[in-house]
Amino acid sequence: MAGAAGLWEEARALLPGSEEELSLALSGEVDECVPPLLLRARALLYGAAPPCEAALRRLGDVLRDYAWEKLNAGPWRDVSKAWRQVYAYGCLFGALAEVAARRPLAPAVRLCDMGLLMGASVQDNVLARLVRLLQAHLPRAERRGAAPSSAKRARTESPPAPVVRPEDTVPHERCPSLEHFRDRYLIPQKPVVLEGIIDHWPCMKKWR
Template structure:
């Protein structure tokens, strides 16, 4: 660990004068003054205690600002302040021969900045966390034999796959042309399973995604996790865990935790570029009106039994299955009146009906709603048209990637 600070300092500006600290008047002068003190400490021989104290003051003050109202109303300036606080805390943790625990704490600090802050200094927190992760990877090599046995046991378990009636099956086509897909499915907004269009992904080839692989590239990284089998349940909540903690608790069930957890993340691929390099945008996204920057890429990783209740999204969706299988049912927007959406604004895009166990007395019209269904297997990509209702249940340990585009 002794050489760690030299690696980190090599990516920092050469001196205090070249270290940018510019904020609008929305940030109080007293906060800017503490930021300047922390910058000065980064380039001087201050004690680690004083560095940590100032960094924590910045983090605590900006955290309050980040949590005062709804997220969309949080000013970006305060998100930048929070990121600077994370950077200075990492400096305090890593300046003097840090322990393994301090390095892990520094990784978590970077992740909090990447999740809650805004990019600063050419996204320097992303650069630093990759340096830190390299150090962690060198030092963590334990429990492999026991874990491999548990992982193999999970993979061997055969899920109960629902029988799909031919007349209800989502159609499948292998590598349709852009023109054919646009004419026959995109423009008329019809669901389709596209086969063979992600066979070239590294996630299915050079770097096949597995528990072992996720541990190796992201095990120490802190990510948001949904706790509960579905987001409409009263006990559903969100928390922050490392990927290793999530796998141990909800995939391998080492802690004996009851219930389900789901890593459903909109920022995972930006936060962990190693995973982003393992996937590619489907070519068919070029048929959209926006550019690549407007495509939202989401990760969905969880055990068997996790459910996305019947709902619809405001954009076109390509759902790519990488690991495991999922049962999916689709309903046309034309049958919305039979699907009983929640009345609240928050859940207006979600049905009240439990699709595989409907209450026919409360929701009598639901049984008359026509639908299509499928089991999505690794390598399959499901096109879910905009506002098309869909219900998803993981049949086994599953990792999917969805692309939302317009």
């Protein structure tokens, strides 16, 4: 499968060229069992090509599970950035394992999303760059925001809007706290429309 092999090479190219260049320095202290796990995962990435995806996946699972407990141990504002970085690395290694195994890409994209949402930036925001790469290789029907071609739109009429039952209406939340969003929507995997969360962006105001 040349395409899958090529995708692995593209994903691998998002990382530094050598094992020594991929610094695993964290922004704080973590449990002493964590750094060896990070080092083992790094060694796998810079060993055989592609790496042993099963071992890389297990390490990603362990890192995410360990960090997840810390992320949920108390108020979000008290969570150490170092543990969020560990969670991001767990998502990164898990996503790369999915790519190396030549599996469907949707689970890898979800891991990147979780790392971006709950983790902290690592390796020059590599998760954001990886998710863009993976989305470009998703089947067209699975791509976010994929719109039908103009020819297809011309051939089809817009269907009538479905009748939505009140209990099926997607709720709207304005600037919820991370804890509230995590507990009410992220963990139960429920949809929600978030409002007001980017009102502070400069681009939301008219240029003067």
